[in-house]
Amino acid sequence: MSKISVKGLHFYYGNFLALSNVNVEIQERHITALIGPSGCGKSTFLRCLNRMNDTIPGTRLTGQVLLDGKDIYAPGTDVVALRQRVGMVFQRPNPFPQSVFDNVAFGPRVLGLDKGNNLHDIVEESLRGADLWDEVKDNLAQDALSLSLGQQQRLCIARVIAVKPEVILMDEPCSALDPIATLRIEELMRRLKEQYTIVIVTHNMQQAARVSDYTGFFWVDERRSGMLVEYGLTTQIFTNPRDKRTEDYITGRFG
Amino acid sequence: MHDTRGRWMEFAIEALIRVLGISTIGIVLLIFAFLLREGLPVFFQVPLTNFLDVRWYPTFGMFGALPLLLGSAFVTFTAIAIALPLGVATAVFVREVAPNWAREILKPLIEVLAGIPSVVLGFFGMTFIAPRVREILGAPTGLTAFTGALVLAYMSLPTIISVAEDALDAVPKSYRDAGLAIGATQWQTIWRVVVPAARSGIVTAVMLGMGRAIGETMAVMMVTGNAARMPLTLDSFFRPVRTMTATIAAEMGEVAKGSVHYRALFAIGILLFVVTFFINLTAARAIFTKRRRGGLR
Numbered sequence: 142m143s144k145i146s147v148k149g150l151h152f153y154y155g156n157f158l159a160l161s162n163v164n165v166e167i168q169e170r171h172i173t174a175l176i177g178p179s180g181c182g183k184s185t186f187l188r189c190l191n192r193m194n195d196t197i198p199g200t201r202l203t204g205q206v207l208l209d210g211k212d213i214y215a216p217g218t219d220v221v222a223l224r225q226r227v228g229m230v231f232q233r234p235n236p237f238p239q240s241v242f243d244n245v246a247f248g249p250r251v252l253g254l255d256k257g258n259n260l261h262d263i264v265e266e267s268l269r270g271a272d273l274w275d276e277v278k279d280n281l282a283q284d285a286l287s288l289s290l291g292q293q294q295r296l297c298i299a300r301v302i303a304v305k306p307e308v309i310l311m312d313e314p315c316s317a318l319d320p321i322a323t324l325r326i327e328e329l330m331r332r333l334k335e336q337y338t339i340v341i342v343t344h345n346m347q348q349a350a351r352v353s354d355y356t357g358f359f360w361v362d363e364r365r366s367g368m369l370v371e372y373g374l375t376t377q378i379f380t381n382p383r384d385k386r387t388e389d390y391i392t393g394r395f396g
Numbered sequence: 397m398h399d400t401r402g403r404w405m406e407f408a409i410e411a412l413i414r415v416l417g418i419s420t421i422g423i424v425l426l427i428f429a430f431l432l433r434e435g436l437p438v439f440f441q442v443p444l445t446n447f448l449d450v451r452w453y454p455t456f457g458m459f460g461a462l463p464l465l466l467g468s469a470f471v472t473f474t475a476i477a478i479a480l481p482l483g484v485a486t487a488v489f490v491r492e493v494a495p496n497w498a499r500e501i502l503k504p505l506i507e508v509l510a511g512i513p514s515v516v517l518g519f520f521g522m523t524f525i526a527p528r529v530r531e532i533l534g535a536p537t538g539l540t541a542f543t544g545a546l547v548l549a550y551m552s553l554p555t556i557i558s559v560a561e562d563a564l565d566a567v568p569k570s571y572r573d574a575g576l577a578i579g580a581t582q583w584q585t586i587w588r589v590v591v592p593a594a595r596s597g598i599v600t601a602v603m604l605g606m607g608r609a610i611g612e613t614m615a616v617m618m619v620t621g622n623a624a625r626m627p628l629t630l631d632s633f634f635r636p637v638r639t640m641t642a643t644i645a646a647e648m649g650e651v652a653k654g655s656v657h658y659r660a661l662f663a664i665g666i667l668l669f670v671v672t673f674f675i676n677l678t679a680a681r682a683i684f685t686k687r688r689r690g691g692l693r
Contacts (some may be wrong), residue, residue, distance in 0.1 A: 193577060198496070235570035238593050251588065297574070304578055360585025381435040 144169040144308060144338045145190060150204035152185060152194070155185075159185050161366045167213040172330060172339045174349035174375065177359030178390070182367025183342045184232075186359070187310050190340065191227035192220050208308075211390060225286065227308040228301035233317050234293035236285035236300070241268075241277050244296055248304035255381060263303055271299035272329045291322025297342045302337070309333065315348065327352045346391055350379050356388045431669060435662030440448030442656060447663065452624040452638075454647070454657040461640075461664055463624045468639040468668075470627040471541050471620065472610045473550035479609075480602055482549070483556030484591070487601075490557070491564040492586050503561075510554035521547040526619055535634035539621030542633040547615050552605035559604055563597020564590060596682045603679030607672055610641075617642035640668045 143166040152160035162183045167173050175183040188194045189206060191215060205212050213223050225248075236244050245264045249255045254263065264281070264353040268274040277283070286364055294314055301309055311330075315323040330339055330352050343349050349356055356378040360370045371384045384390040417632055439447070442459050449460030490502050526538030533542075567590050575585030591598070621636025624643070644661050651658040 193573065195578065196573070221581050223579075223581055229573075229577035231570060231573060231577075233570060235568070235574045237571060237574065237589050243572070247575070247588065251578075251580040251584040301578060302575070306579075352497055353648075375471065 142169055146207045150206040153201040155199045158181050158366045161368045162371045165372050169338050171354040172334050172352055174353035175342045175353045175357045176349050181359040183363040187342050191224050223272055225304050228306035229310045230297050230314050232313045234297055236293050240282045241285050242281040244372045245299050264325050267299040267303035270302050271295045285360050291318050308338045313342050360386050431665050435666045438659035438663045448627050461661045463626045464640045464643050467637040471544045474545035475609045476606055477548035479552045483553050486557045487560035491561050506554050506557050514615040517547055518615035519620040540634045543639040544616050544620035547619050548609040552609045555607040555608050556601045559601035560598050563594040567593045599682040600679045603675055606677045613641035613645050640664050
């Protein structure tokens with residue numbers, strides 16, 4: 142069943158149309174990958190799903206983004222509560238310059254989840270969930286910035302799952318990582334999809350093919366507006382694309 | 397021919413720059429040496445116990461600098477206690493909350509505040525703040541430590557605001573995004589992520605504001621009443637107090653050059669120099685640690 146349905150979404154930076162008429166159904170507890178060339182709007186689209194674009198002045202959106210059937214852009218929507226349900230992991234690992242423990246505990250603390258629960262248990266569970274516990278359990282007080290980049294990114298994932306979201310958005314989460322750290326994140330994603338709906342933007346087509354269940358291919362037209370060209374099961378997109386541009390892109394004909 | 401002249405010019409300009417640079421350092425060292433030469437002999441003329449006593453009556457040979465040192469510290473710390481929350485809050489407002497157009501107006505306005513001559517602020521304190529302190533708070537006189545602290549807080553605010561604002565500005569946007577993307581409110585993100593990340597810069601801001609406050613003379617002299625008493629009790633807020641700077645400024649004009657009193661004033665100058673030096677050193681260290689742990693941008 143679909144967790145998020147996007148209907149007729151247009152997105153503007155000022156007067157510039159950055160995304161044109163995007164329609165997509167994102168399936169619950171599956172991994173959806175968004176691929177496409179640079180500047181095609183896939184990151185912009187991702188940030189529409191938890192209204193992170195609200196922090197950029199001069200942006201505007203028309204159309205609907207339904208989360209469990211409710212429009213998240215409807216007037217009166219609690220954006221803060223929305224972002225707790227739809228968490229985000231960024232391109233560069235961005236742990237706070239605080240201890241490992243405080244990083245994971247940040248969300249539970251601000252949301253008041255620590256009341257009645259043992260904060261330490263939440264932190265441990267989240268770090269285990271992000272496949273980082275064994276590496277940091279002996280020194281939770283260490284500065285998060287002293288971890289390797291791969292560990293930092295898993296810490297950021299732990300920080301997101303500590304607030305028990307329903308959807309996790311990942312914006313090129315492996316682009317700053319080496320291949321081994323990348324593989325660990327991919328394994329982690331496969332495990333996380335048992336509990337969470339995951340949407341990942343990636344430049345790496347092999348990654349999309351390896352981890353995702355569904356793939357959306359974005360393309361940019363001659364006015365530099367992004368659009369969703371094709372969306373479907375990953376196996377279908379990669380073996381039997383319907384659109385010529387998808388085929389050219391995934392076979393590397395655009396370089 | 398042309399080449400030789402070009403090389404000569406190069407040499408001359410380089411030498412000039414070097415001389416100017418070295419002489420600046422030299423002049424600072426000379427000032428310090430002068431301060432020591434004029435001030436240090438007092439310790440041979442007056443026993444140290446006298447200098448560390450609680451009474452400053454130079455006419456009677458009593459040179460207890462303790463009330464002056466404590467007076468400066470009292471007024472400065474009170475001023476910082478007022479200016480720190482105001483300054484940091486204003487910096488947060490200007491950097492994090494205010495819309496762009498308001499920021500464009502506020503930033504230069506704050507810089508202008510820093511340029512108000514201290515005598516003008518002293519005048520304002522004397523004619524406007526002091527009477528209100530007397531009426532509203534029921535103090536026997538309006539010229540009190542608290543009045544001085546208010547004026548000093550106002551004077552150190554521009555420094556604190558602009559340095560703290562720069563520190564907040566240096567906090568990467570990715571931290572703010574991370575906070576918001578977890579479901580923290582803007583305020584929670586500012587208070588729990590952005591401000592702690594800018595901590596060392598804010599410490600620097602406070603230290604620089606403190607340096608400004610402790611060295612300030614004119615405004616303080618005009619509004620604190622200048623009674624050299626020990627500010628040890630709680631009601632000292634609403635009693636006159638005298639600072640080191642005000643003492644030097646007020647008495648230097650009427651002492652005989654080379655007298656004990658004259659040297660004692662220079663000794664206070666040395667004391668002031670040492671205190672300011674350590675404050676600036678702390679500020680510099682905070683800046684240094686910030687650079688070292690700059691981390692990920």
